[in-house]
Amino acid sequence: MNCNEARLMTHAYMDGELDVLTTARIESHVQSCAVCNQRLGELTNLSRSIKNTAPYFKAPEGLRRRVQLQLREKETRAQILPLHDWRWARVAAAMVAAVVLSVSVTLHMNTPQTDEVIAHEVVSSHVRSLMAEHLTDVKSNDKHTVKPWFTGRLDFSPPVQDLASKGFMLVGGRLEFLENRQAAALVYQYRKHVINLFIWPTAREQGTNVEAHPWQGYQAYEWTLGGLQFWAVSDLNDSELIEFVRLQQGVPTTVRVE
Amino acid sequence: MAKNKSEIERFEQCALPHLDAAHNLARWLVGNNSDAQDIVQEAYLRALKYFDSFHGTDARGWLLTIVRNTSYTWLRENRMGELTVSLDEDGIDATNFAFDTLSDASGVSVFATNPEAALIQQIDEDLLRRAIAMLPVEFREVMVLRELEELSYKQIASIAAVPVGTVMSRLARARKRLQVLLAPGAPVLLRQETTHEL
Numbered sequence: 001m002n003c004n005e006a007r008l009m010t011h012a013y014m015d016g017e018l019d020v021l022t023t024a025r026i027e028s029h030v031q032s033c034a035v036c037n038q039r040l041g042e043l044t045n046l047s048r049s050i051k052n053t054a055p056y057f058k059a060p061e062g063l064r065r066r067v068q069l070q071l072r073e074k075e076t077r078a079q080i081l082p083l084h085d086w087r088w089a090r091v092a093a094a095m096v097a098a099v100v101l102s103v104s105v106t107l108h109m110n111t112p113q114t115d116e117v118i119a120h121e122v123v124s125s126h127v128r129s130l131m132a133e134h135l136t137d138v139k140s141n142d143k144h145t146v147k148p149w150f151t152g153r154l155d156f157s158p159p160v161q162d163l164a165s166k167g168f169m170l171v172g173g174r175l176e177f178l179e180n181r182q183a184a185a186l187v188y189q190y191r192k193h194v195i196n197l198f199i200w201p202t203a204r205e206q207g208t209n210v211e212a213h214p215w216q217g218y219q220a221y222e223w224t225l226g227g228l229q230f231w232a233v234s235d236l237n238d239s240e241l242i243e244f245v246r247l248q249q250g251v252p253t254t255v256r257v258e
Numbered sequence: 259m260a261k262n263k264s265e266i267e268r269f270e271q272c273a274l275p276h277l278d279a280a281h282n283l284a285r286w287l288v289g290n291n292s293d294a295q296d297i298v299q300e301a302y303l304r305a306l307k308y309f310d311s312f313h314g315t316d317a318r319g320w321l322l323t324i325v326r327n328t329s330y331t332w333l334r335e336n337r338m339g340e341l342t343v344s345l346d347e348d349g350i351d352a353t354n355f356a357f358d359t360l361s362d363a364s365g366v367s368v369f370a371t372n373p374e375a376a377l378i379q380q381i382d383e384d385l386l387r388r389a390i391a392m393l394p395v396e397f398r399e400v401m402v403l404r405e406l407e408e409l410s411y412k413q414i415a416s417i418a419a420v421p422v423g424t425v426m427s428r429l430a431r432a433r434k435r436l437q438v439l440l441a442p443g444a445p446v447l448l449r450q451e452t453t454h455e456l
Contacts, residue, residue: 010430011426011429011430011433012411012426015404015411015429017410017411017426042437043433043437046433046436046437046440047405047433049386050386050390050401050405050406050436051405051406051408053382053383053386054383054386054387054390054405054406055383055387056278056282056406057281057282057285057286057291057294058278058281058282059277059278059280059281059298060281060291060295063277063281063295063298063299064274064277066295066299067274067277067298067299067302068270068274070299070302070303071266071269071270071302071303071306072266074261074266074303074306075261075262075263075266116311120419121419124327124419125419127327127330127331128419130334131330131333131334177421215308216304216308216324216327
């Protein structure tokens with residue numbers, strides 16, 4: 001092992017993240033290299049100082065009570081006002097919309113683990129894109145600018161649609177890393193709401209099914225078309241997001257469901 | 259969101275033991291007690307709502323993910339400025355640049371010395387707290403999760419929704435910055451740079 005390798009691995013070594021073999025290699029290097037040895041010593045000191053000295057902010061006494069009280073309130077309220085009805089009304093509305101629009105929507109309340117993980121990933125990615133103001137790598141309303149931008153950056157060509165006439169304004173695109181591979185993120189805006197459309201190749205069978213994966217207040221719809229996996233994520237209303245999904249699928253618009 | 263009594267009890271058994279961890283993370287991310295407590299309360303409600311979808315064994319990691327996301331939502335609504343930094347994983351980012359070019363009154367960079375040669379001596383709690391608080395939030399969270407919660411890179415990656423390699427590079431860069439901040443001479447900067455109550 002040389003110093004460069006050792007430098008890269010010092011942190012992982014210190015944090016006990018390396019396998020036995022690499023650990024042995026780094027230890028033998030550090031024993032024979034004064035510079036790396038010193039660096040390791042300094043980092044170890046820093047890490048120890050933080051562990052021993054940095055304040056750990058324990059929950060104040062009242063917080064546990066307040067949290068518990070709040071949880072118990074949910075239970076009481078459940079008996080007076082069944083919130084389930086409200087949720088099911090939303091689900092029902094979405095299903096009616098889907099039927100009218102001849103898109104078969106399956107709402108998975110018990111989603112398979114893998115989809116759930118992806119739903120988490122795409123929603124996190126959506127939130128991060130808004131938060132870090134890193135919404136787009138290429139900023140353009142023109143699909144003839146956005147689509148070519150992905151060429152050479154990806155090993156597939158994501159379909160980019162101009163839906164401005166339907167109110168969904170193309171804002172741009174950026175690269176993402178999802179399901180352990182590169183993915184395209186197309187960004188659309190509908191009024192004040194941002195929609196991230198994630199696209200990457202998949203071996204999954206093509207289906208007309210659109211699956212809904214609500215996650216932490218965001219809605220994520222997933223479908224497969226032409227060997228590509230699509231995920232649309234937004235805080236839009238269900239009906240509007242479904243319309244967006246339909247337009248992306250190329251289903252003609254005739255009915256607008258609110 | 260309706261839950262029956264046994265569900266809520268099951269949730270409490272699963273989530274309440276991690277209340278300190280939840281508060282510690284929120285407190286480090288948002289920087290003050292009262293907002294941290296609001297965030298923890300909000301996070302527990304969210305966690306209860308999604309408790310059905312939790313099938314794993316790492317209740318602390320699951321809960322901390324929700325606390326982290328709730329904190330970020332709060333930061334986005336209240337402190338957009340702290341989140342406008344786009345972190346480039348390859349090394350250079352906007353804050354890094356500003357940071358590395360900071361100069362003292364004489365025009366000499368206060369970081370002119372090799373940071374790796376900087377000795378860290380007698381760190382007191384207050385100084386350390388300020389130094390960690392100065393880190394960008396993405397660095398601060400990996401430091402807190404690694405050093406104070408002693409979570410693995412994999413667990414941290416899952417909470418912060420980034421690849422393991424990113425966790426490693428953020429930790430490395432966070433530690434490097436702390437070494438600089440805690441080196442002799444740097445405390446001047448800490449006093450100038452404290453922006454909000456901590």
